[in-house]
Amino acid sequence: MPDSEKELLLRRLREGREALGGALAGLDETLARHKPPAGGWSVLECMEHMVQSERYLLTRLHAAKLSPEPFEKSRRAAKIAALALDRTRPIQAPSGVHPQGRFSALQEALAAFDATRAEVVRYVEQSGNDLQCWITDHPLIPGPVTCYETLLMMAAHPARHAQQIIEIRAALAHPEPTSERLP
Numbered sequence: 718m719p720d721s722e723k724e725l726l727l728r729r730l731r732e733g734r735e736a737l738g739g740a741l742a743g744l745d746e747t748l749a750r751h752k753p754p755a756g757g758w759s760v761l762e763c764m765e766h767m768v769q770s771e772r773y774l775l776t777r778l779h780a781a782k783l784s785p786e787p788f789e790k791s792r793r794a795a796k797i798a799a800l801a802l803d804r805t806r807p808i809q810a811p812s813g814v815h816p817q818g819r820f821s822a823l824q825e826a827l828a829a830f831d832a833t834r835a836e837v838v839r840y841v842e843q844s845g846n847d848l849q850c851w852i853t854d855h856p857l858i859p860g861p862v863t864c865y866e867t868l869l870m871m872a873a874h875p876a877r878h879a880q881q882i883i884e885i886r887a888a889l890a891h892p893e894p895t896s897e898r899l900p
Contacts, residue, residue, distance in 0.1 A: 722848070722865070726841050729798075729872035733879075734834055737767075740879035741827065744886065749823040753888035760885055762816035763878050764826035769814040771833040774855075774871050778840055781851040781864050794866050797858075801873035804880045811856040830875075837871060 741760070749760040758766065800806060820826040848865035855862045855870070 723841060723844070726848075726865070726868050726872065727838065729869065730834065730838055730841070733872045733875040734831075736879040737830075737875040737882075740882040740886075741823070744823065744882075746823050748886070748889060751889055753885045755888065757885070758816060758881075760882050761820060761823055761826060763881055763885070764823060764830060765816040765818075765820050766810060766814055767875055767878055768820075768826055768829045768833060769816075770810070770874060771830060771837065771871060773814060774867055775833060775837055775840070777853040777855065778837075778864050778867060781853040783846075784850050784852050784861075794863075794869055797862075797866050798869040798873055801870050801877055804877060804884075808857065813856075837868070841868060 744760060749764075752759045752762075820829065844864075848868065849863050851864040852861040853864060853867060855867060858866075
């Protein structure tokens with residue numbers, strides 16, 4: 718893999734984690750457990766989902782098989798990275814990475830995410846292979862995906878959920894008024 722691609726992946730992995738850190742800054746544990754008034758996941762549940770997703774996709778990287786030549790679909794990697802960040806397009810998470818109450822505290826979930834992310838960073842740093850030549854699978858994308866594409870998704874995933882966390886925090890701080898009429 719060219720050094721420029723490796724540096725791009727490492728930078729995007731850092732940026733995703735930084736976006737997550739910014740969204741979590743100053744959030745207290747009690748608020749992290751509250752679901753938004755309109756429904757959906759709490760911040761703690763979002764964190765659990767990210768941990769489970771990161772762990773699962775890391776297993777897919779380790780299970781990748783070498784392709785005889787680079788497996789690339791024209792401009793697909795850039796499209797995947799853009800779609801992963803776009804919160805206007807809902808993406809239904811596979812059931813295996815739905816929150817199950819595995820973490821009791823936000824800091825515990827964040828530490829688990831950081832530990833797994835460190836493994837992902839090591840994977841990229843130690844990879845001497847062209848990650849466009851290594852293929853695996855992804856539960857949301859039909860057919861094979863490259864390890865490079867998988868890593869782009871992994872890099873964008875925390876930034877996507879950082880946006881969601883900001884939305885949750887705003888909803889909890891300013892709940893929508895109800896349409897109930899007072900007698």
